[in-house]
Amino acid sequence: SQQGEEDPQALSIQEGENATMNCSYKTSINNLQWYRQNSGRGLVHLILIRSNEREKHSGRLRVTLDTSKKSSSLLITASRAADTASYFCATDAFDYKLSFGAGTTVTVRA
Amino acid sequence: DGGITQSPKYLFRKEGQNVTLSCEQNLNHDAMYWYRQDPGQGLRLIYYSQIVNDFQKGDIAEGYSVSREKKESFPLTVTSAQKNPTAFYLCASSIGDLGVGNYGYTFGSGTRLTVV
Numbered sequence: 001s002q003q004g005e006e007d008p009q010a011l012s013i014q015e016g017e018n019a020t021m022n023c024s025y026k027t028s029i030n031n032l033q034w035y036r037q038n039s040g041r042g043l044v045h046l047i048l049i050r051s052n053e054r055e056k057h058s059g060r061l062r063v064t065l066d067t068s069k070k071s072s073s074l075l076i077t078a079s080r081a082a083d084t085a086s087y088f089c090a091t092d093a094f095d096y097k098l099s100f101g102a103g104t105t106v107t108v109r110a
Numbered sequence: 111d112g113g114i115t116q117s118p119k120y121l122f123r124k125e126g127q128n129v130t131l132s133c134e135q136n137l138n139h140d141a142m143y144w145y146r147q148d149p150g151q152g153l154r155l156i157y158y159s160q161i162v163n164d165f166q167k168g169d170i171a172e173g174y175s176v177s178r179e180k181k182e183s184f185p186l187t188v189t190s191a192q193k194n195p196t197a198f199y200l201c202a203s204s205i206g207d208l209g210v211g212n213y214g215y216t217f218g219s220g221t222r223l224t225v226v
Contacts, residue, residue, distance in 0.1 A: 004152075033214050033215075035214075035215075035217075040198075040220070040222075041219055041220065042114075042116075042200055042202075042217035042218050042219045042220050043153075043200065043202075043215070043217045044217070045213075045214035045215060045216070048213070048214050088152060088153070090215075096141070096160060097143065097155060097158050097168070098143075098215060099155070100145070100152040100153040100154075101152050102150070102151055102152040103151075103152055
């Protein structure tokens with residue numbers, strides 16, 4: 001079953017701007033992960049945040065997690081054309097398999 | 111280089127035919143997974159395996175079968191019982207119990223299956 005839901009479904013921004021997308025989930029989790037998928041390709045793991053963490057950074061990526069609201073956000077700063085992709089959140093609900101949301105499609109305009 | 115190899119990249123199936131999608135990894139990962147992705151949608155879990163010679167059904171296992179005879183290999187068969195098999199199929203692996211908690215999944219590049 002799909003636990004995560006991303007919002008918005010699609011996002012179009014100018015190069016250099018920041019992109020923010022959100023993920024909501026339904027049950028308690030061990031961790032939440034974000035993945036990127038370029039068109040027609042496999043997914044690439046971006047960042048993992050554990051349930052006892054509130055914020056995590058990796059390069060131009062910033063992830064927050066609010067377990068009381070069962071939500072997470074992914075911020076991409078200073079976006080580039082190469083950031084054009086679909087972004088998925090995935091939750092590990094203590095059952096050793098990930099449940100993925102439907103994704104946010106990000107288009108970065110030059 | 112370590113990674114996951116899926117083959118073929120494109121596959122065409124006739125009505126009533128079984129087809130097998132290959133997934134091989136050289137990452138020494140214990141756990142392997144098969145997901146299905148339909149256009150504009152997220153990933154749905156078909157089958158997963160935490161260890162050799164053992165596997166479990168995911169959310170949409172009907173019409174699919176798998177085997178896990180070797181640690182490196184986790185082939186997926188799409189049977190004629192799967193009425194709507196046209197989709198993008200993704201294989202993934204992780205270290206295992208610790209892997210999902212710490213390292214996430216490594217994905218293959220996918221197989222696009224089309225019914226003709």
